[in-house]
């Protein structure tokens with residue numbers, strides 16, 4: 232029976248393990264953490280992610296995962312409302328934008344994978360290197376709870392995220408286009424009359440607020456890269472005042488009332504990059520390991536899930552062929568199919584920080600002009616068509632095996 236080693240049980244690795252194991256591939260999934268809640272994990276699923284999960288046949292299993300559907304999105308410029316757009320309406324073909332608990336989502340994926348006898352999960356196993364034979368990757372070297380261990384398989388998949396060990400040890404090269412931003416996170420209680428996600432844009436600042444899967448209000452304060460050290464030295468009262476100046480009056484008083492909850496800001500540095508080639512003989516990268524996604528537009532989990540569907544289509548027949556030349560061709564075909572969407576989305580993700588966070592002389596007039604034209608619903612629909620890739624992706628992705 233063909234074998235695959237998947238490194239990393241994030242959305243990409245856990246979903247691929249589920250799909251391959253149920254198609255008769257012997258899958259070993261290696262995850263360095265013992266518990267999925269140990270790492271920060273993105274939690275907004277766009278309609279493309281919701282549809283990808285349904286495509287995998289996991290629509291019903293998702294009922295066990297805590298989630299909150301987002302009702303509408305509002306855009307504010309300099310604290311004034313520019314527009315509010317209903318979500319899950321005709322415009323989005325009734326597919327919701329959903330905040331989910333990612334730890335629960337990953338538990339659900341490995342539980343579903345475990346319903347196949349072909350699946351094995353090794354928690355607390357951190358990959359430290361790759362095994363090569365005649366220039367081909369044939370396995371990994373890992374630190375496990377029982378000490379150093381080698382694992383071998385017909386295929387190694389690096390789904391180990393932005394600091395991928397498979398990328399590092401596999402001789403992959405990459406190109407960076409990281410946005411000059413970082414994100415500071417807080418969770419505070421949600422106001423009772425909460426309507427849906429709000430984006431507050433102003434001179435040199437951007438804040439996003441949405442209701443998280445646990446009912447709390449998630450604050451994402453986007454700051455200029457490197458400015459966190461200075462921010463951390465200030466008090467929660469200072470942060471509340473600075474944020475309050477950027478938002479609508481209702482949110483401003485809510486922030487002031489909750490300032491005691493703004494105790495421990497959590498910094499997530501934003502990275503955007505892509506490897507020059509997603510595969511080497513015997514090994515493939517998918518998800519953030521291949522193309523780390525910035526947080527703009529909440530894309531990374533969705534793109535990772537779409538990678539796994541395309542990877543499954545190519546890998547299943549290639550692994551059963553037991554021919555390494557066919558397998559290596561399949562690895563290149565996965566990249567050929569996925570790279571155009573990833574490149575397109577990464578280009579789209581690069582635009583908002585450049586306009587919103589810029590303090591160049593032209594940036595404020597551009598923001599004001601945008602606000603004026605976006606007031607008109609017709610213009611908004613046309614603008615939405617340009618960024619519709621954020622909601623649905625730009626490629627047809629369906630499971631064919």
Ligand SMILES: Cc1cc2nc3c(=O)[nH]c(=O)nc-3n(C[C@H](O)[C@H](O)[C@H](O)COP(=O)(O)OP(=O)(O)OC[C@H]3O[C@@H](n4cnc5c(N)ncnc54)[C@H](O)[C@@H]3O)c2cc1C
Pocket residue numbers: 238239240241242243244261262263264270272273274275276277356357358359390391392393394395396414499500501502517518519520523524525526529530531532533534535
């Ligand atoms: C601030 C911020 C907010 C974001 N918000 C969203 C959002 O709302 N929606 C969205 O779609 N995307 C979001 N993203 C992006 C998203 O989190 C990632 O793109 C997505 O998690 C990628 O999934 P993945 O499976 O490829 O990698 P990961 O989720 O990073 O999973 C990698 C897994 O590999 C494991 N691992 C790492 N190294 C090893 C090793 N050596 N050995 C074994 N295991 C290893 C890790 O423990 C982890 O479980 C956000 C990103 C940031 C920075």
